[in-house]
Amino acid sequence: MTQERISSVLSEERRFPPSKAFSASAHVGSERERKALVGQADADVVAFWEERAKELAWFSPWKKPLVWKYPHAKWFVGGTTNLAMNCLDRHLGSARRNKAAIIWESEAGEERTYTYYQLHREVCKAANMLLSLGVSTGDVVAIYMGMVPEATIAMLACARIGATHNVVFGGFSSEALRERINDSKAKVLITQDGVMRRGEVVELKLAADAALQKCKTIKHAIVLRHTGDNVPMKSRRDIWWHERMADASAEHEPLALDAEHPLFILYTSGSTGKPKGILHTTGGYMTQVAYTTKVVFDLRDDDVYFCTADIGWITGHSYVVYGPLLNGATIMMYEGAPNWPNPDRFWDIIERHGVTIFYTAPTAIRSFMKWGDHWPEQHDLSSLRLLGTVGEPINPEAWMWYHNTIGGGRCPIVDTWWQTETGAIMVSPLPGATTTTPGTATKPLPGIKVDVVHKDGTSCKANEGGLLVVQHPWPSMLRTVFGDDERYRKTYWSDYPKSRQHPGWYFTGDGARKDKSGNIWIIGRVDDVVNVSGHRLGTAEIESALVSHPAVAEAAVVARPDAIKGNALVAFVTIKALPKNTKRSVLAEQLRVHVAKEIGPIARPDDIRFAEALPKTRSGKIMRRLLREIVTGAATTGDTTTLEDAAVLERLR
Numbered sequence: 001m002t003q004e005r006i007s008s009v010l011s012e013e014r015r016f017p018p019s020k021a022f023s024a025s026a027h028v029g030s031e032r033e034r035k036a037l038v039g040q041a042d043a044d045v046v047a048f049w050e051e052r053a054k055e056l057a058w059f060s061p062w063k064k065p066l067v068w069k070y071p072h073a074k075w076f077v078g079g080t081t082n083l084a085m086n087c088l089d090r091h092l093g094s095a096r097r098n099k100a101a102i103i104w105e106s107e108a109g110e111e112r113t114y115t116y117y118q119l120h121r122e123v124c125k126a127a128n129m130l131l132s133l134g135v136s137t138g139d140v141v142a143i144y145m146g147m148v149p150e151a152t153i154a155m156l157a158c159a160r161i162g163a164t165h166n167v168v169f170g171g172f173s174s175e176a177l178r179e180r181i182n183d184s185k186a187k188v189l190i191t192q193d194g195v196m197r198r199g200e201v202v203e204l205k206l207a208a209d210a211a212l213q214k215c216k217t218i219k220h221a222i223v224l225r226h227t228g229d230n231v232p233m234k235s236r237r238d239i240w241w242h243e244r245m246a247d248a249s250a251e252h253e254p255l256a257l258d259a260e261h262p263l264f265i266l267y268t269s270g271s272t273g274k275p276k277g278i279l280h281t282t283g284g285y286m287t288q289v290a291y292t293t294k295v296v297f298d299l300r301d302d303d304v305y306f307c308t309a310d311i312g313w314i315t316g317h318s319y320v321v322y323g324p325l326l327n328g329a330t331i332m333m334y335e336g337a338p339n340w341p342n343p344d345r346f347w348d349i350i351e352r353h354g355v356t357i358f359y360t361a362p363t364a365i366r367s368f369m370k371w372g373d374h375w376p377e378q379h380d381l382s383s384l385r386l387l388g389t390v391g392e393p394i395n396p397e398a399w400m401w402y403h404n405t406i407g408g409g410r411c412p413i414v415d416t417w418w419q420t421e422t423g424a425i426m427v428s429p430l431p432g433a434t435t436t437t438p439g440t441a442t443k444p445l446p447g448i449k450v451d452v453v454h455k456d457g458t459s460c461k462a463n464e465g466g467l468l469v470v471q472h473p474w475p476s477m478l479r480t481v482f483g484d485d486e487r488y489r490k491t492y493w494s495d496y497p498k499s500r501q502h503p504g505w506y507f508t509g510d511g512a513r514k515d516k517s518g519n520i521w522i523i524g525r526v527d528d529v530v531n532v533s534g535h536r537l538g539t540a541e542i543e544s545a546l547v548s549h550p551a552v553a554e555a556a557v558v559a560r561p562d563a564i565k566g567n568a569l570v571a572f573v574t575i576k577a578l579p580k581n582t583k584r585s586v587l588a589e590q591l592r593v594h595v596a597k598e599i600g601p602i603a604r605p606d607d608i609r610f611a612e613a614l615p616k617t618r619s620g621k622i623m624r625r626l627l628r629e630i631v632t633g634a635a636t637t638g639d640t641t642t643l644e645d646a647a648v649l650e651r652l653r
């Protein structure tokens with residue numbers, strides 16, 4: 001939260017109203033319409049969401065739309081529904097029956113299309129496969145796969161039978177997978193032999209095998225044959241996807257599940273070493289994801305929608321899989337890297353498949369800029385009509401490039417702010433209504449109440465930096481941290497507890513400011529969470545990986561700004577003793593590899609700095625703030641009186 005960053009965005013005043021042509025056919029086509037929706041929600045926010053929920057199919061109606069017992073919300077209480085049924089069965093009686101649900105392309109260039117009819121059949125078969133392995137409603141199924149259609153099929157099959165899925169990003173290491181399986185007590189793992197990334201096989205099954213050596217709860221691993229490489233299969237435990245699917249019936253009645261039935265657990269980084277299992281449930285999640293996909297991406301039946309997120313992240317859950325399918329959209333899904341075989345792969349996909357909506361992360365946009373304009377220029381991108389970003393603040397330079405070079409100056413950009421915890425988009429332009437400005441996610445969506453407040457809860461004045469809070473429960477909010485409700489309360493609800501003035505506010509962990517027009521500018525995380533290349537990493541997690549190396553005594557990880565990745569990771573490390581015949585530079589490289597092995601390559605520190613000691617408070621807490629100031633070259637500010645040994649700081653400089 002440095003002053004420079006605040007003032008640099010302050011100077012941004014370019015305004016981009018939607019074109020008449022875009023607004024004319026948009027779901028929300030003017031600022032007047034947007035305000036009417038906001039007004040409707042302000043008058044009765046719960047009734048507003050009820051209206052949205054009624055657009056979906058329910059087996060039985062809810063008795064109460066919202067029960068709020070601080071800090072726990074239940075939405076659509078007593079109602080029963082099924083998310084997979086809403087994503088698939090609901091479309092089979094309409095013209096969408098034979099429409100492409102998923103157009104998939106492998107990294108090597110193989111193409112496969114699933115219509116809604118075909119996808120429904122596959123999901124029913126997969127549901128029957130899971131049932132035949134003894135998976136029942138309430139069991140947890142871990143999914144460790146790449147971007148293949150079967151990953152989507154697996155998720156929907158779980159939703160259909162009421163098994164709670166726990167998708168673990170395929171780029172995570174076996175250690176990280178094991179921790180997430182054990183914490184969630186998963187009964188079955190669905191994985192694949194391997195997935196392609198830049199022409200090489202990422203060996204998921206081998207990593208899964210290593211993880212499963214210490215996973216007591218797993219009864220079976222279902223293995224999809226994808227690359228065709230030979231992988232070891234453990235008899236009785238391991239089952240080939242294609243063999244079981246061949247025997248499975250394509251008929252399956254979706255289960256009527258309670259609106260609050262646990263839909264999925266998704267682990268995300270927090271400010272302690274242990275990742276948090278964010279728990280989402282069925283009815284509210286479905287409602288907000290369906291609505292936001294419709295109005296933010298302005299989906300129409302002839303769109304081809306391409307979100308580049310991996311299903312291992314929340315964006316993949318909500319806006320690759322569930323949101324588009326709930327809206328009967330056509331999803332473009334791609335297995336591999338954006339720069340394989342060349343840095344124009346995405347532009348090539350857009351051209352060949354006629355993609356109309358493209359949703360990606362600022363870090364990706366900055367890479368595209370670096371790779372050069374000649375890559376997109378070789379392609380006809382005129383099919384595009386809307387662009388989106390998510391994951392971190394977008395710098396105005398990247399926004400302008402995206403707007404001009406990819407959007408041809410004609411596509412609105414929706415800068416969408418939300419989190420794993422919020423489940424769905426919270427702050428975003430509505431593309432047919434909102435006038436956008438590079439760098440701001442603009443305003444909260446209708447039905448969402450957020451504000452920027454001081455520590456004491458008073459509202460910040462225009463352009464005053466403060467903390468971003470959500471002031472009313474929303475349908476797709478997390479319900480708890482799986483297995484650790486105390487952590488849920490402490491992390492999100494202890495800063496602004498329920499009081500006579502308000503029902504309790506959710507603290508997002510983000511710093512922000514609101515400008516004169518009410519647009520929200522995200523400044524960044526204020527906790528020990530860092531955004532690297534759009535991925536959320538807990539510095540504590542990386543620190544604990546570092547200290548698990550025998551040479552390391554202590555470690556502190558902080559971020560420094562990076563032109564492409566948003567943030568780069570700098571690890572300050574004190575060592576017990578330098579291992580014999582090992583140079584510091586060699587040890588540094590070993591430590592980077594060690595972190596990649598413990599967590600995954602995305603967590604690998606960019607710099608390792610060896611220190612004699614770390615700055616600490618008298619009570620022994622590492623003062624990361626001071627380290628942050630060192631790596632960003634900023635002057636030491638704020639209170640250093642709690643510093644135990646001031647000389648440490650001098651030596652580090």
Ligand code: WTA
Binds near residue numbers: 390524
């Ligand atoms: C950041 C990703 C600025 C923010 C959906 C948030 C953003 C964290 C934006 C959540 C945005 C996400 N502008 N910052 N449009 N979107 N963030 O859980 O710090 O992976 O708290 O969810 O990303 O990251 P997560």
